[in-house]
Amino acid sequence: MLLPRNWHRLKTVKSSPEVETLRSFQGVRFYNTLIVVTAHTSLSFFVSFITNTKDTESVTQSFSNIFLSSGTLAVSTNFFMSSFFLLYGFFIHFEGKREITLKFLVLAFIKRYLRLTPALATVIIFHSTWLRHFVGGPNWYSSIGKEYLRCRKNWWTNLLYMNNLIDRGNMVMFKN
Structure with a gap:
């Protein structure tokens, strides 16, 4: 086990x-x-x-x-x-x-991407699907509702780690 x-x-x-x-x-x-x-x-x-x-x-x-x-x-x-x-x-x-080969650098980049991305993808999936079901009240839309809608629209920018370069006005999970 x-x-x-x-x-x-x-x-x-x-x-x-x-x-x-x-x-x-x-x-x-x-x-x-x-x-x-x-x-x-x-x-x-x-x-x-x-x-x-x-x-x-x-x-x-x-x-x-x-x-x-x-x-x-x-x-x-x-x-x-x-x-x-x-x-x-x-x-x-x-x-x-x-010597440092280009092959090693590319493989190191891919390995690092594959190590970091699953955790980020899990959080993005949660933000774009289930997050809206956990909250309610007068501040819902200004805090969680906008985050949910931005995440549904721009989730892919985070998975490419380009979220601070593409469509910055609708940044998903600005904390990262």
């Missing part, structure tokens, strides 16, 4: 020179992911009706909530680390080899 095997792989600590070299990056990646998840969870409270706007405005003034206002830094760190690990994998692959 997959679950016990994957659980064992998840809790196993591999010890190798490469892992020890990148140990600090794993810590940064963990805390960065924690910041992103916490910020996104907290932001869900700010998209609904707010009774006291002064409380909302003063949220980021507390030191314990400083991570809510550091979203740009967290996203930039994610992009940096993703690029770093991609290049690190390339360098490991080409260690001892002299």
Whole structure:
């Protein structure tokens, strides 16, 4: 069964020179992911009706909530680390080899596309079909209804990762 095997792989600590070299990056990646998840969870409270706007405005003034206002830094760190690990994998692959072939670059691009796209496609399918059934109320159309309609129209731009270049006025899932 997959679950016990994957659980064992998840809790196993591999010890190798490469892992020890990148140990600090794993810590940064963990805390960065924690910041992103916490910020996104907290932001869900700010998209609904707010009774006291002064409380909302003063949220980021507390030191314990400083991570809510550091979203740009967290996203930039994610992009940096993703690029770093991609290049690190390339360098490991080409260690001892002299040339980088076009075939390898194309295959690396396809592999990365196939790794990232299924999760994005799942979210797009949810947004363009089931999302409208989970919400109702006075703010439905301004928040969810427009997203649903844009997703039905421009889903393909996200799957090509061109959503910020094609029909920007009707961008689907602007968060990504």
